[in-house]
Amino acid sequence: MSDTTGVLIDTASIQNYIYSSNRLKDNIGASFLVSNLFSEPLLRTLGEVCHFNPEDFEKWKASPEQKPFEEGSKCDIGYIGGGNALIFFKDGTKAEDFIKEYSKLLLVEAPGVRTAFGVLKGFDLDNFSESMKAIHQNLNRNKNLFHPVVELRKYGITAECPRSGQSAEFPPVLTPEGAEFLSSxxxxxxxAIEQSNKTLASAIGDILGGRFTFTEHVDRLWMIEDPQQHGNESGYVAVVHIDGNRVGEKFSATSSLHDIRKLSLSMTEATLGAFRDTVADLIELSDSGVLKKEDGFFVxxxxxxxxxxxxxxxxxxxxITFLCHGKLALYLAESFISNFERRTAEEGVTLTACGGVAIVKTKYPFYRAYELAESLTSRAKRKSRATSNVSCIDFHVSSGGMLGTADEVIERTLSCQHGQLHYGPYRVDRGDDPDTTNHLRKLINSLSYLPRNKLMKLREKLTLDREEYEAFMIELEVSGLELPKVAGFEKLWSNRETPYFDAIEIQDFYPQSLLDWRERR
Structure with missing residues (x-):
């Protein structure tokens, strides 16, 4: 039996931690703290418990084929990636000491973050798959058994943090909103914001070229109008969440430590590379004059x-999850997915991805916007599984507060006597089938030639009796106008579905200049 003890670290309820605040700065700082869990705090604890050499911390990346403990250390890194870290210890007692010290350190360095640990004594590297199954079982068991308290309790006599609703332990701190009592x-x-910005600049600075930067303020993302003249209440931003398809199956299929290390590194490189490509694409849009003020882009x-x-x-x-201008959401989501497919193919993994796009008002509660985007991603994944695992996107535009999952919101707000007004999710495909993003763009473009008042009337008539929309079709014909034809939808509806409503609904969020640019590309 192997003497190696494996410790698998996982993070829990991360979405609640990152997206609990409606302030972008809080979200940015929280995300950095989560991403940093398996770097500086982990290295510091390993150094204290096992005298781990900092120079060996990333050797597993440079030499994924290297087996643990070959450098004579008492502990070693299995892999880090996908929100997990696998650490090996020669001595089981050291593994217990590590868990205690690491947990205590996180209470100070990242209060509010919940972690869980899976422990397997006798981790057999020669039977890697079975050992991973066993340590995951232990991790899941511990998640269900232990629910640690990772922030100070709030009592009636304590001040309340206006950002988190938790107990405010810190004396007044000067923020843009004034002096505030804040929770730890x-x-x-x-x-963590400053370090987050530095890390992002380091990863993507060469693309920015010293000419561009990222904002920390939601109202500077939308740029619908000059904020000095119109305030920041009328803008739309989008929360875009994109997730790789069947990645868990890829990790489960790995049969060795070398394989899981390579896969973890490939996924990290592909995702970051795809985002770099997407930002480069956005900069090209800016340099080419595509983002015009008349389309709602105030630089x-x-x-x-x-x-x-x-x-x-x-x-x-x-x-990946990102915020963006509401009128760029579908374009950037499709751009990232295409880049992700290409990047994973270059890494030898070949994956597709699905995305959810929630287009909301700037003051919309951020956590609910994220939940909506994640729920839309789940809808897209259902479509993907039913269509040979292709990449898919789903979207929803919300001008008010709607509670519930994407399925519930769409059923409640986009259903009528004829069926579903929402035709998505859409396949990210250059084909001409009605359920592809390519066809959606073409339909938006074709509808743009109709007068605005006719489009709004069509939007209304789609929800009414058949006689109503058929009479409207005759009205268009008499006026010398004609709706663009969609194969199989000559009567607007077919099998309780229609592609027209989505195209009208999203038209305001896909400017003509972007449609023309995408067509040229």
Whole structure:
């Protein structure tokens, strides 16, 4: 039996931690703290418990074929990726000491973050698959058994943090909203912003070229109008969540430590590379004059640099979440997915991805917007599984507060006597089938030639009796106008579905200049 003890570290309820605040700065800081869990705090604890050499911390990346303990260390890194870290210890007692010390350190360095540990004594590297199954079983068991308290309790006599609703332990801190009592959770998030920006600049600085930068303020993403003249209440932003398809199956299929290391590194490289490509695409849009003021793009600058209308929140493993200008959401989501497919193919993994796009008002509760985007991604994944695992996108435009999953919201707001007004999800495909993003763009473009009042009337008639929309079709014909034809939908509806409503609904969020640019590409 092997003497090696494996410790698998996982993070729990991360979405609640990152997206609990409606302030972008808090989200950015929280995301960095989560991404940093398996770097500086992990290295510090391994050094204290096992005298681990900092120079060996990333050797597993440079030499994934190297077996643990070959350098004579008492502990070693299995792999880090996808929100997990696998650590090996020669001595089971050291593994227990590590869990205690690491947990205590995180209470100070990242309060509010919940972690869980799976432990397997006798981790057999020669029977890697079975050992991984066993350590995952232990991890899941521990998740269900233990629910640690990772922030200070709030009592009636304590002040309340206005950002988190938790107990405010810190004395008044000067923020843009004035002097505020803050919780330790919020304070640590705000402290992490500067390092987060530096890390992002390091990963993508060569693409920005010293001319562009990212914002920390939601109202500087949308740029619908000049904020000095119109305020920041009328804008739309989008929360875009994209997740790789069947990645868990890929990891489950790995049969060796070398394989899981290679896969983890490939996924990280592909996701970051796809985002770099997407930002480069966005910069090209800006340089080419595609983002026009008349289409709702008011360029803003900060420290002599142009603010990009996108801000990544999470970039890790096989998934990404970013905020962007509402009118760029579908374009950027499709761009990232195409780049992700190409990048994973270059890494030898060949994956597809699905995305959810929630287009909401700037003051919409951020956590609910993220939940909606994630739920839309789930809808897209259902479509993907039914269509040979192709990449898919789903979207929803919300001008008010709607509770529930994407399925519930769509059923409640986009259903009528004829069926579903929402035709998505859409396959990310250059084909001409009605359920492809390519066809959606073409339909939006074709409808743009109709007068605005006719489009709004068509939108209304789609929800009414058959006689109503048939009479409207005759009205168009008499006026010398004609709706663009969609194969199989000559009567607007077929099998309780229609592609027309989506095209009208999203038209305001896909400017003509972008449609023309995409067509040329």
């Amino acid at each position: 959770v919020t304070w640590k998030k705000l402290q 803003q600058r900060e420290d002599s640099k142009t603010l990009l209308p996108i801000r990544p929140i999470v970039i890790g493993g096989d998934d």
